[in-house]
Amino acid sequence: MIAIEQRRLTQPIGTLQLERLRREFLSLMDAAGVAIQRAGLDFDECVLDRFAAMRFVGDPHVLTVEVVSLTDVARLEQPFRKLHAASHGRSPADRAVEVVVLEVCARHDPGPHGDGAPPP
Secondary structure, eight states, rough: OEEEEEEEEEEGGGGGGGGHHHHHHHHHHHHHHHHHHHTTTTTTEEEEEEEEEEETTTTOOOOEOOOSSSSOOHHHHHHHHHHHHOOOOOOOOSSSSSEEEEEEEEEEOOOTTTSOOOOO
């Protein structure tokens, strides 16, 4: 792991403006890019992963899931609901979900051939 950049947000998904979410992730990705440069690594050999720590509004328990969409609220929320159901046996459909923390992790991944390229 090269860097982990985080931003506290705490905002219900229903009121979350996706444009704000994109701006926040862009800022975190820029900071991770600076960390990659400082580490002296090739950008083509690094991967940025996006995560969001989420919970049901009013619930103290947080689950962190990979962010697979920054354009669709349902696709943003779905991984949390699936993980919550797997962890707790159910995921109440009527409860609002909030994003608590955004995170970008930068990692060095030179690929299987050591050159950053995908396999042929």
